[in-house]
Amino acid sequence: MxxxxxxxxxxxxxxxxxxxxxxxxxxxxxxxxxxxxxxxxxxxxxxxxxxxxxxxxxxxxxxxxxxxxxxxxxxxxxxxxxxxxxxxxxxxxxxxxxxxxxxxxxxxxxxxxxxxxxxxxxDKDPNTLVASSFIFPAGRARKVEGGFRLHGSWPFSSGVASSEWNMLGSVVDSDDEADGIEYRIFLVPKKDYRILDTWNAAGLRGTGSNDVEVRDAFVAESLTVSVSDLAGGPTPGSAINPNPLYTLPVFSLFPYVLSGVALGNAQACLDDYVEIAHHRASTYNRAKLGDLQSTQIKIAEASAKIDAARLIMRSNCIEAMAAARRGQIPDMAVKTRLRRDGAYSVNLCTEAVSLLFAASGARGLFTSGALQRQFRDAHAINSHIAFNFDAAGTNYGRVALGLPSENVTL
Incomplete structure (x- = not known):
């Protein structure tokens, strides 16, 4: 349908x-x-x-x-x-x-x-896949001649088994407290980390989001980038990649890397529900589900949430690209709004799936159907910190009230 x-x-x-x-x-x-x-x-x-x-x-x-x-x-x-x-x-x-x-x-x-x-x-293979884990407190790095020594254990490295490299976020230790805390991303080859088979989850089960462990690996400085260099505007790679695409603020737009997953999952759930309701009769009184007002209202409410989420996600990405083409670097108010909207739009998708799951009754519980997987996946997606509206909303409110942002990656 x-x-x-x-x-x-x-x-x-x-x-x-x-x-x-x-x-x-x-x-x-x-x-x-x-x-x-x-x-x-x-x-x-x-x-x-x-x-x-x-x-x-x-x-x-x-x-x-x-x-x-x-x-x-x-x-x-x-x-x-x-x-x-x-x-x-x-x-x-x-x-x-x-x-x-x-x-x-x-x-x-x-x-x-x-x-x-x-x-x-x-140069070796442009199809090479690179995994990541941007849990910065999970790692510790210290500056040495020519680069850094990196150590740590990172969770949630999705697709790591398919990848030859990994981008790992870490805190850089400094002997000088005046330097403050630096967050840096390290590009590490597969030979320098160990994959730990930890991914046994209720949702997103097929992502292989296992842990990775690094024990005192040397990472050349050229294979690292500071989070502050990814806050919007020219980056170390801009000289050879001048497209404004590569000047976007990475962690401000981070939710939109993954928000489309929630959107597609919710849309599939809605499409399946409509298809079933169109043909199925109630188990108890044989009334056609599609003729029930309650069914019609659930379809309207879920579709409104999904369409609103799509509009938020796409318009923010399009506006961010337009601003980058004009050479504009978003201020903190814009950055926290992007994070707020990213979390809110995914929450809308989760609400839509939960609504449809509840409306489907006991038939939704069967593991032979897609609905139970869509429900589990929706809540697994929503558990990502980028979609935690309490965190994103609090930081947006702080900045709106003139207080400093608490998200150090922005």
Whole structure:
């Protein structure tokens, strides 16, 4: 059944300063994957990572490289591509969409590193995947000649089994308290970290978001970037990647790397509910569910939440790109609004799924159906710190009241 109450997701040209035909073709390739992703969803959960054939499909469609620089063969689409493609993949399987969004965004971030880091990864293979964990307190680094010594254990490194590198966030220790705390990201090759098989989760089971451990590894300075260099404006990689895409504030827009996953998962849940309600009769009185006013109201409420979430996500990404093209660096009020909206829009998606799950009755409990997975995935997505509205809302309120931001990554 077609998506309820809106146009096809193919109509995504607004704000996209790239070849609209190329973008439409990318979305068409992405949409074509939905049926097989749904078919593989149970197996993806069972093996707790992307199946090799799914990973291959994403590579062949060019999805991992949607925001990678053109100079190395990437598509270099606008930032909103992460939301749009994740939404479509999320309609098939949220775990697949989650890994796509994470791994694709790391090509975008790598373009902001020193050229030597980019060359080291992409000269060997521009399709190389890079995982991450930006839990900065999980690591400790100290400055040494030529670079840093890094040590720590990081959770939630999604897609790590498929990746040859990892971007790990760490606090840099300093002997001088006047220097303050520095947050820095370290690009670490697979040989320098150990993967710990810890990912046994209720939702997003197929993401393989295992822990990684580093024991006193040397990381050359050229393979690191300070979080302060990613706050908006020119970055160490701007000299060779001049597209404003690579001047966006990374952690202000961080929620939108993953928010499309929640959107696609919620839209799939709604589409499935409408399809079932259209044909199914009540178990107890044989009344057609689609004729019940309560069913109609649930469809209206859930679709309104999902459409509102989509509008928030896409408009913020499009506006951020437009500002970057004008050379504008967002102030703290804008940055905290972006974080607020990112959390709020995903919360709307979670509310929509929860509403539909409750309305589905006992039939939604069967593991043979998609609804229970969509419900589990929705709440797993919402548990990410980027979507914690209490945290994002508090920081937005602080800044609105003239108090300093408590989010040190902004």
């Amino acid at each position: 077609a998506d309820v109450g809106r146009k096809s997701t193919l109509d995504y040209s607004v704000g996209q300063e790239v070849d609209d035909r190329a973008y439409a073709a990318m979305l068409a390739r992405t949409r074509a994957l939905i049926p097989q992703l749904r078919d593989r969803a149970a197996r993806t959960e069972e093996i707790r990572r992307l199946p090799p054939e799914t990973e291959r499909d994403l590579h062949e469609a060019g999805l991992f490289r949607v925001v990678q620089p053109k100079r190395v063969g990437g598509s270099e689409f606008d930032y909103v591509a992460l939301v749009d493609c994740a939404e479509l993949l999320g309609k098939g399987d949220a775990s697949v969409a989650w890994n796509f969004a994470n791994l694709a965004s790391h090509h975008w971030m790598l373009a902001m590193f020193d050229k030597r880091a980019q060359d080291l990864v992409w």
